[in-house]
Amino acid sequence: MKSAQSHRARRGYTLVELMMVIPLMSLTIGGAAVLLHGAWRVEQVMRYHDETINHITQLADQFRRDVHAANSASIDKPSGEGKLPSFFLSLNDGRQAQYQLDNFFCVERTMRRGDVVLAHESFALPPKSAITFEVGRPNTQPTLSKDQASLIISYPLAGGDFSSSRELRIDATLGTTRDEARLQEGHK
Amino acid sequence: MISSYRTDMPKYKRRPPASGQGAQHMLARLWSKSDASTRRFRVSSFESVLNFGFRSSNSPNRRGLAIIEVVAALSLVGAGLLMTAQILVACAQHRLASDQLLAAQLEVANAQERIAAMRYSDLTPDNLERICASERLTAGLPDAQLHVSLKDAPGQNSASKSGQKQIRAEVTWPAEDGEPHRVGLTSWKFPDEAQR
Numbered sequence: 001m002k003s004a005q006s007h008r009a010r011r012g013y014t015l016v017e018l019m020m021v022i023p024l025m026s027l028t029i030g031g032a033a034v035l036l037h038g039a040w041r042v043e044q045v046m047r048y049h050d051e052t053i054n055h056i057t058q059l060a061d062q063f064r065r066d067v068h069a070a071n072s073a074s075i076d077k078p079s080g081e082g083k084l085p086s087f088f089l090s091l092n093d094g095r096q097a098q099y100q101l102d103n104f105f106c107v108e109r110t111m112r113r114g115d116v117v118l119a120h121e122s123f124a125l126p127p128k129s130a131i132t133f134e135v136g137r138p139n140t141q142p143t144l145s146k147d148q149a150s151l152i153i154s155y156p157l158a159g160g161d162f163s164s165s166r167e168l169r170i171d172a173t174l175g176t177t178r179d180e181a182r183l184q185e186g187h188k
Numbered sequence: 189m190i191s192s193y194r195t196d197m198p199k200y201k202r203r204p205p206a207s208g209q210g211a212q213h214m215l216a217r218l219w220s221k222s223d224a225s226t227r228r229f230r231v232s233s234f235e236s237v238l239n240f241g242f243r244s245s246n247s248p249n250r251r252g253l254a255i256i257e258v259v260a261a262l263s264l265v266g267a268g269l270l271m272t273a274q275i276l277v278a279c280a281q282h283r284l285a286s287d288q289l290l291a292a293q294l295e296v297a298n299a300q301e302r303i304a305a306m307r308y309s310d311l312t313p314d315n316l317e318r319i320c321a322s323e324r325l326t327a328g329l330p331d332a333q334l335h336v337s338l339k340d341a342p343g344q345n346s347a348s349k350s351g352q353k354q355i356r357a358e359v360t361w362p363a364e365d366g367e368p369h370r371v372g373l374t375s376w377k378f379p380d381e382a383q384r
Contacts, residue, residue, distance in 0.1 A: 035272050042279050053286050060294065064301070121269065142315050144305040168291070171298040173305040179362050183378060 052126050056138065059107055059123040060170045066097045067149045067172035074137045087133040087151070099151070105129045124181075126155040147174045205237040206381040231241050288329055292359040295325045299336060300373050308379045313338050325359070332361040353377045 013021070067073065070089035077085045087099040095118065098110045105127055111119040125131075133148040137143070151170045215373055303311070321334040339354040358372035 001370070021262070032268070035268055039272060039275060041277060046279050046283065053290055056290065057293075060292050060297070064297070069338065128306070138302075140302070141318060142306060144308040145307045145310075146305040148301065148305055166287070166328065168294055169298060169324055170243075170294060171301045173301045176304050183380075 052124065055123045055125065056168065059151075061097070062109060062123075063149075063151050063170055064120070064172040066091070067174055069177045070097070070149075070174055071178070073149045073174060075133045075135055085133060087135075089147075089149075097131070101125075101129070101131045107131065125153060129155040131151060146176070148172065149174060165179070203371070218346075223315060266319055289371065290363065291328045292332065292361070295322060295332075296371050296373045296378055298322070298355045298358050299334060300355075300375050302376070303336070303355050303357070303375060308377055311338060311355065311377055312362070316355065317356075321359070329361045334359050351379045362382070 066089050069091055071089045071092070074088045074090075084101050089097040091097060093113070095111060095113050098108075098112070100110075101109050102122075105125045105137055107123045107125060109119075109121040109123070110117060117175050131154070132152045132180075134152070135147065137147050138144060149172050153168045153170075154165055157166060158166045214295065234277055244257060273380065303316075306315070316338050318337040319334065319336045321332055324334050325334070326340050334357065336357045339356065356374045358370055360370050361369045363369050
């Protein structure tokens, strides 16, 4: 009797149990992998988004500082397919600041004096971004007494096409730094 | 619950308990010190510790999974899913909030740039009320409002004697918790020498 019981003692697993357990374990491990991958993707997207916001904020600050310090502004629109416009600002001491979007969706800022490059900075924008420049006096009421320069950034939202896009506009008034310096001299 | 290891089993079925750390290691030591003639000892106390009082996996009566095991496993998976979903929602909200904040900050700064380009004499409450939110802002923040106010502070301090005007531009948009979000910038405008 004991021998029969011992022979009936369970050792190992039946095929049905294995066929049940292995898919369930695969599902569990696969689900965990999907969750981890999703969390990793979310972390990547969030970090990229924060960096983009940071770059746009820095670009806006730098653009405004340059425009405030500039005496005049101009836009160079080269003719031809694929050629991107450049934005030039004439500063004091013969310096010139140039803004241009490169092929990697980065706004390049180059500060030159003559042919000498004094500084070069790059501000990354979201993929497939496009920028346009405007210079002039907007038609508003009351009329403005100074010219304004604008940098308009357009980039597609999550879909990747411009069917749903976001547009950010950075306005700056030309020559305010010069006016402030003149005002300070008047106070002295 | 009693489990036995017997020497009358076929040799290929004999399997000593796995050696390892903790309770498993103690089981292995017991195996080596047990009676060599019968190789029988009770491991119920150790197994009950290992299995937290549930049935041993070595029990011949075990078929399938206990309901409590299934519930525990599903609870763990459900908790993981819930936490991941919460993280996704929090990230989406954070992303939306930072986008809205950036749009509001740019809008307020643009309004201040426009004010900087206006003449000192044009800075009147009527003219400032004409400055309204741009279409770009309302596209991203449908209920956002731009409010520009002028504050004259004559005679309060030495600086105000020069005729300065304090202009505050503020963008507000409703929040889910009731308290509206606000982003504001304040600037001061001084008259030119010719206008004093």
